[in-house]
Amino acid sequence: MVPFLAAVTSGQLLFLAQLIYALSLGLALLKQNNALTFWVMTLGAVLNGFALAWHYWHSWPMMPMYIGLPALLFCLAVIWLIGFHQRLADSGRIENLIIQGLIVFLGLITLLFPKDFYLPFLRSATIWSHIFLITGIMAKALLLMAAIKALLFLIYRHNKKITSRQGLASAMPWAISGFVCLTLSMFSGEVWSYLGWGTPVVWHDPAITTVMAIWFYWIALLHLHYTRSWNEAQRAIFMMIGGLLVILFACHPDMGPFRLPFKELF
Amino acid sequence: MEPITRKNSGKLVWLWRSLGSVRLAVVLLILLVIDLSLAYFSINGRSIIFEPMNQVGIWPWLNTYAMANLRYTAWFFIFLVLLSALVLNTLVCTTDRLWKLLRQRKEQKSNKRFFFALSTHTMHLGMVVIxxxxxxSYTMSQVYPSLTLIPQKETIVAGTNLRVKLTSMTLPIYEGKRLETFTGMVISPSVQLRVATPATERTASLGFNNPVYFQGYTFFLQRFSPTKNANMSNAHYIVIDVRRDPGVLFYFVGISFFLGGLLCYVIFWIRSRQPRRVPS
Structure with missing residues (x-):
């Protein structure tokens, strides 16, 4: 295993992980054996994790550049695996499929528009850059889960026997924990910005405005939730738009030029 | 100015309530999201327009770079207006609700509810302070950018009574294999700096993410040379920025307030979700 991992590149590992994620989605759509779907997904997550570890190994103590998308896939896959057995009980199959579909969609973007060829830079060799990166990615995964929960609420809201899993309240723990992670990411970025450049905002990277935009959006959502000024369906739609915003701003800054993955693999 | 009478005091109350309304906050937040989304596409590939703001400050930047590139900087003018409105809204809302909360403190039996409400207001105040x-920071900072220092030569920071001397440079070459692209390069420079005024002096180690603080001034390492083992140029020098930024304390205090409030909020939120114990 170790010689194999030493010989392959992160691109090859990611390519394999995406194939396996797609296979797992196919198995789930065909309603194949649940255990098989689970273990195939686990293998995808392991390969994805190795690809991320490869990047970190070749960058540490600096921050690996543009690993946002593969790391987001990994976070979503871990969330899927942790909740898999619980979700088998009720409407969770749809939830599982939506998460898997999202993983495959984001995986395709990662493969076709890679941007992981940038070298790390010396100023990123600080704990603050790593907190900024990791909490930011975790935040996006958690906020996407909140949006998925909101979508499920919209699908099942006319059911008379709506379960707690399908209620909008089930989205709030995801939204709040996502907001906490995003806040930690923003503030650690601010500390890093001050220590590294001496300024509160570094304008080199336009993605800073996307993080602020996502942060303000979910603050608006939390205000709407606590004041109950909109009804549940309206809040669920607002949450779903928040998910789309997260997808747009997670993808676009991390997208490089179009490139077929086969070149990397062989 | 019109004197305050019973008739127009009603208007003032209405104005105060409208300014502090949550609805206004949500509208401002959504407008900020739209503006910042446009900002992303405006900055992308044009960060060179925005970077000088950190050195010249906000007003000179608005008068020069921003006015000359209005197509790409218009979002920033809107951003300032929206942010100012949000600060006003947050201040009015928090003042109003905090005052009510403190007045009702004695009547409240539950400490939990009081501290839960207090945590959200702490976050609001934290954001205003940030x-x-x-x-x-952007209006009152004094910045002395791109000061080049060569070893053992004392330099005076123009416009101040500060003298800076680069006393030693340690530039270890990376010879490992793990960071393949950095082999033969310096990845952890360490610089000894002596900073002095006529009254006092200090010698400290300077590095990336490791600034030196002295008499209200902060020294940041920006560049160094040589960066490689076999560099074409063998010149030994560093480039530093010297800043005197009275805003730093505010935004770090603000961050502490916000995080403190957030921590309390999360603790109370988790506790409120736990099922209550039923006495046996």
């Missing part, structure tokens, strides 16, 4: 810090 933004005030930014404003101070």
């Amino acid at each position: 933004l005030i810090g930014y404003l101070i």
Whole structure:
């Protein structure tokens, strides 16, 4: 295993992980054996994790550049695996499929528009850059889960026997924990910005405005939730738009030029 | 100015309530999201327009770079207006609700509810303090950019009574294999700096993310040379920025407030979700 991992590149590992994620989605759509779907997904997550570890190994103590998308896939896959057995009980199959579909969609973007060829830079060799990166990615995964929960609420809201899993309240723990992670990411970025450049905002990277935009959006959502000024369906739609915003701003800054993955693999 | 009478005091109350309304906050937040989304596409590939703001401050930047590139900087003018409105809204809302909360403190039996409400107001106040810090930082900072220092030569920071000397440079070459692209390069420079005024002096180690603080001034390492083992140029020098930024304290205090409030909020939120114990 170790010689194999030493010989392959992160691109090859990611390519394999995406194939396996797609296979797992196919198995789930065909309603194949649940255990098989689970273990195939686990293998995808392991390969994805190795690809991320490869990047970190070749960058540490600096921050690996543009690993946002593969790391987001990994976070979503871990969330899927942790909740898999619980979700088998009720409407969770749809939830599982939506998460898997999202993983495959984001995986395709990662493969076709890679941007992981940038070298790390010396100023990123600080704990603050790593907190900024990791909490930011975790935040996006958690906020996407909140949006998925909101979508499920919209699908099942006319059911008379709506379960707690399908209620909008089930989205709030995801939204709040996502907001906490995003806040930690923003503030650690601010500390890093001050220590590294001496300024509160570094304008080199336009993605800073996307993080602020996502942060303000979910603050608006939390205000709407606590004041109950909109009804549940309206809040669920607002949450779903928040998910789309997260997808747009997670993808676009991390997208490089179009490139077929086969070149990397062989 | 019109004197305050019973008739127009009603208007003032209405104005105060409208300014502090949550509905206004949500509208401002959504407008900020739209503006910042446009900002992303405006900055992308044009960060060179925005970077000088950190050196010249906000007003000179608005008068020069921003006015000359209005197509790409218009979002920033709108951003300032929206942010100012949000600060006003947050201040009015928090003042109003905090005052009510403190007045009702004695009547409340539950400490939990009081501290839960207090945590959200702490976050609000934290955000206002952070933004005030930014404003101070961008309007009142003194920046002495790109000061080049060569070893053992004392340099005076123009416009101040500061003298800076680069006493030693340690530039270890990376010879490992793990960071393949950095082999033969310096990845952890360490610089000894002596900073002095006529009254006092200090010698300290300077590095990336490791600034030196002295008499209200902060010294940041920006560049160094040589960066490689076999560099074409063998010149030994560093480039530093010297800053005196009175806003820093504000935004770090603001961050502490916000995080403190957030921590309390999360603790109370988790506790409120736990099922209550039923006495046996």
